[in-house]
Amino acid sequence: MPMDSRTKIIFNPCENKENQYIAILVNGLEMHGYGVSRLDDFLSSKKHYQSIKLLHLNWFENLDDSSSSSMWKSYFRKLVVLAAVKFGKKKLVWTMHNRLSHEKKSGKLSRALAQKIVSRADAIVIHSEVSRDILHSQYPKIRAKIVHIPHPDFVDVYGAMLPESSEQRAPQLKLLFVGAIKPYKNIELLIEVAKRFPKEVHLTIAGNPNSEAYRSELQNLAQNAANISLELKFIPDAELPSYIHQSDLLILPYSLESSLNSGTVILGFSYGRTVICPRIGTIDDLDGGEDVFDYSYTSESEHLEALDTQIQKVITLHQHNPDSLIEKGYKMRELVLKKNNKQVVTDGLIKLYEGLL
Structure with a gap:
């Protein structure tokens, strides 16, 4: 179906100062006519909640492990989001970035959250083929949900590449x-x-x-x-x-x-x-x-x-x-x-x- 400016989605996070990966994708989606909103605004009003057609989550399984209370609070807030997605019959896309959470303290809880995301997701985006095997070994029935879309290049994203010097490179x-x-x-x-x-x-x-x-x-x-x-x-x-x-x-x-x-x-x-x-x-x-x-x-x-x-x-x-x-x-x-x-x-x-x- 043709997309227009009224197609409202959430891409989370929709900005990341440390990584232009998000900007590349969000800019591309907005140029195509999608209205991209923040996850924080998902439940801000009934009208906004009803307008959202699809949520795309990145690193959603990662939890705030600065303290035990922060970790549990983060976990339950994310469960509320997943419940709201199911209740509103929203489409859910999740990108699998890592084999497992890098954070040691919250690893067990992160894995539990990842299982819930996988079961709810309508599509799972992977950036490398080995991810397909890992997912399939953990969740044998989800093969049809998996979509391989490569990680975007960063050519000229951080500025032009500098020309190489004609001088011989240092021996060190x-x-x-x-x-x-x-x-x-x-x-x-x-x-x-x-x-x-x-x-x-x-x-x-x-x-x-x-x-x-x-x-x-x-x-x-x-x-x-x-x-x-x-x-x-x-x-x-x-x-x-x-x-x-x-x-x-x-x-x-x-x-x-x-x-x-x-x-x-x-x-x-x-x-x-x-x-x-x-x-x-x-x-x-x-x-x-x-x-x-x-x-x-x-x-x-x-x-x-x-x-x-x-x-x-x-x-x-x-x-x-x-x-x-x-x-x-x-x-x-x-x-x-x-x-x-x-x-x-x-x-x-x-x-x-x-x-x-």
Whole structure:
């Protein structure tokens, strides 16, 4: 059916200052004629509640685990939303972003909430094929609900990509970790492995820690390492292209236990840099072959050695040909432009909504 400006939906969250993923999708939906509202306003009035045709929830299974009371309050508020969706016969779409919640304290409750979301959802959006197998193993009867729509590319979203210098790149390998600094991202492991290469590698860790205690912990770990720069602050969008440009590649040692997809991996590729990263769903789907430095592990000690091996491999390549890593990054940029094209992703979402409404 043709969409017009009267088609009211909720896309939650409808803005996220730390991630342009939301803006890409919401802007695309609004340009197509959808009226996108906030979840906070869902029950603000009877008229507004009745006007909403569809809700699309992202990270809805995550709970506020700052305290036990906050966690339970968050859980029950979300149950009320799900009850209101069912009572009003609203269409419900959920995007599965992670294998399981990254928050340790609320994991059990988050999983219970995820089960309720899955049972209520009319469609479940996945960003990587491995998600289909995970969902099907947990909920064998929901295969028909699953829709694979790739994660959108970030090409030019944070500003134009900076031109490469004609000067020869420095012999010291420049590694970059960028993004929110949280324990599940294995930053401690990264610092430990970077210390093994004091002359060959310079590591920059850029992003805002999720607590002051974690900030102090990382500063203590890195304090005697001259080859590690900690920029533990929020990195404005406009500065991201420069940070990426100054690196030879990104290093993102995520947890295989909880991570499925990574917007930062897509960000790196979008700005012409390849990555060292575990073989999560994002890496698997793109299938970049030798242009990506992916690995697997089954324990923390194995993870450390796998990282070490990949860094040594990258150092050798960089020393042999300083431009080789940049060439790989540019090939990955072309790949995400094809496989994760923003317009194709938005069109996929619109087609899904139209099929439900």
